[in-house]
Amino acid sequence: MERLETDLLVLGAGVAGVYGALAAEAEGARILLLSKDPLPSGSTPWAQGGVAFPLDEADLEAHLLDTLRAGRGLVDPAVARSILEEAPRHLERLLALGLPFHPEPTREGGHSRPRVRHLGGDRSGLLLLRGLLARLRSPVLEGYMAASLLLSGGRVVGALVLSPGGPLWVRAGAVLLATGGFGRLYPVTTNPKGATGDGMALAWRAGGVLRDLEFVQFHPTALPDGALISEACRGEGAILLNAHGERFMPRYDPLGELAPRDVVARAVHRERERTGGVYLDLRPIPNLRERFPTVVASALALGLDPFREPLPVAPAAHYAMGGVRTDLRGFTGVPGLYAAGEVASTGFHGANRLASNSLLEGLVMGERAALAALGDLAFPKGAEPLPALSLDPGLLPALREAMGREAGVVRRGEGLKRALDLAEGLPLLERPPQEVAREEVEAGNLLLLARLLLRMALLRRESRGGHFREDFPGEGEEAYHLEARGQEVRPSPL
Ligand SMILES: Cc1cc2nc3c(=O)[nH]c(=O)nc-3n(C[C@H](O)[C@H](O)[C@H](O)COP(=O)(O)OP(=O)(O)OC[C@H]3O[C@@H](n4cnc5c(N)ncnc54)[C@H](O)[C@@H]3O)c2cc1C
Structure with a gap:
């Protein structure tokens, strides 16, 4: 069987993997990235809304409160503070790299003020990832899927990989899981077909801990084929109507269409059951075509005209809050194994992710995990695939x-x-x-x-x-995570 060797093996080439690899290659290490699908792969290029960055020091506290509120008592406040405090440095870095962030932040559900930075209208994730990939010097092997991890005396020392040319051993000083979520467990999902939770299963098999898997975020507004209609549409004026043509969100939450995602998803679900359908009216949005080109194209592809009629919408599985438990350096507790991005559970998102906090977490934790892994390289003899x-x-x-x-x-x-x-x-x-x-x-x-x-x-x-x-955790109750x-x-x- 063919063998490859590298210092850091990064499984996944979404925001967490590529941004982490950029930081690690600057240290002079040999980095190899694998992507089981052709680039740009993963959920990252599909992200529409953008990246949430605190506007300034005062806003950091407000961003933290919004994150805690959305997370229903299960956000780890120290983790959230640590990630948010580091966020401005990453925005500066991305701007210095020339990434075309729009200067005006926008507002999304659960945020008390506009602080989400987008790129190219609703092509935020695509432009972000393309920009990062363009600056990456390390190789990305496309169509290479890690099927299991290699172990030597309890330490992860690489992966057994299914490649277009057959199975392959990749030996590495450390492995960074950046494989994304598992939306494909559900029949209707906004996630790409590769979102099958591989990294979580790999970590579990190697002795890692999986946490809070039951917290799956359902996006409230997907088209019938699962195509997402960004929350930013509601941030810029779109309204939800039931089958009777009534605006119903203000009955469920004072923030109306901009309530946290779980509240809106449940309300959409209930109104669909009660009245037979829910529709999103995009016509109040000024410059709809320029601001949300992806949304307009997705609707037209289904024969729906967003300029003439409200679009039928339903909740769809969208984001895995849980995942492989890591510390604030992305360490999983299994020697040689690190994780960052949607595959990981740091405690930042609690029971419900605040909109656009995930790309931010991918940036901050991708860099931290890659650098921590570099400080922990080891090349013991022998290896067995699980x-x-x-x-x-x-x-x-x-x-x-x-x-x-x-x-x-x-x-x-x-x-x-x-x-x-x-x-x-x-x-x-x-x-x-x-x-x-x-x-x-x-x-x-x-x-x-x-x-x-x-x-x-x-x-x-x-x-x-x-x-x-809605009152989770109730008064006097203690919040806890569930671990396997x-x-x-x-x-x-x-
Ligand atoms: C439609 C949509 C819109 C979104 N909008 C936003 C938004 O506006 N703002 C925001 O913050 N978040 C948004 N999110 C969530 C966010 O995009 C994701 O959480 C984030 O991009 C995940 O990044 P990642 O690097 O962890 O993984 P991904 O970007 O999902 O990348 C996973 C990578 O792992 C590879 N991979 C998987 N398994 C294997 C394997 N076994 N072997 C080798 N490679 C493997 C894949 O090929 C891919 O390269 C959105 C998600 C979706 C689906």
Whole structure:
């Protein structure tokens, strides 16, 4: 089998992986990035709204409060402060690199003032990632997927990779997971097809801890095919209407259309059930075509005309708040293994991510994790690949359908149990990673995450009556994260 060797192996070439690699290569290290899909890959190029940066020192406190409020009592305040304090340095760096941020910040749901910086109208993630990739000197191997990690005496020393030319060993002094989220566990999602939670499954298999998987953010306004209509549209005047043509958001929250995402998603879900449909009217937005070219194109592609009529919308799985538990340096606790971006759980997002805080976290933690990994390179002798997880991909539609029905925006205990029974009944296999196909590994990874997510959701429900309670955590209640170690799922105090 072909072998490659590098100092730092970065799995993933979205914002966290590429920005981290840029910092690490400046230190003179050998960096190798893998992307299982052709560039620009991952969720990053699909991001429309932008990146949230505190406007100034006074706004840092307000940004922190907005983050805490959106996170429903589960944000780790010290983590959030640490990330927000570092944010201005990254904005300066990106501006110095020549990235074309619009000078005027915009406002998104849950933010008490406009502080989201966008690029190219609604092409924020694409322009950000293209700009970073253009400055990267390290190689990115496209179509290379990590199917399992290599271990030597408990330390992660590389990955076994499925490549267009066959399986391949990549030995590395340390590995940075930057593989994104797992939206593809759901039947309707805004995520790209590669969002199958690979990094979370890889970390779990190597002994890492997965945390808060049940906190999946549903974006309130996706078109019927899952194409996203950015929250920034509501920030700039778009309004939500039910099937009777009534504006309903002010009944649910004083912030109306700009309430935090979970509130809007639940309201959209309820109004769809109650009245038969929900529509987003984009016509109040001035310069709609110039400001939101992607949204306009997505609607026209479905035969919908946003200049003439409100567009049908529904909630779609959008962002994984949970993931691989890391500290503030991106360390997973497994020697040699670091994680940053959506794959990781730092405690920044709590139970519900504040809009546009994720690209920010990808920047700050991508750089920190890559630099911490560089300070921790080791090249022990010998290595064994862990077995890869595998599921017949033909069984995925039934799992997805159950997740959408029972573990979507609104969850009930009986439904969660039904979905868990189904997930536990599917045959999850361990196979030699050089013998599996990409689709089998992705399906296996999704099944593992479904089982753990459902167990966490049930445990949270049993102990407190459901995670999206509006008063969460209630007075006198203690907030805690749910962690999975080995087969055990248990609470861990903040
Ligand atoms: C439609 C949409 C709009 C969004 N809008 C915003 C926004 O406006 N602001 C904001 O802050 N956030 C937004 N988000 C969320 C944000 O885009 C993501 O959380 C963020 O981009 C994740 O970055 P990442 O680097 O962690 O992973 P990603 O950008 O998802 O990249 C993952 C990378 O890992 C690779 N990969 C995955 N598995 C493997 C494997 N096994 N082996 C090798 N490579 C692998 C992929 O090919 C890809 O290169 C949006 C998300 C979506 C889907």
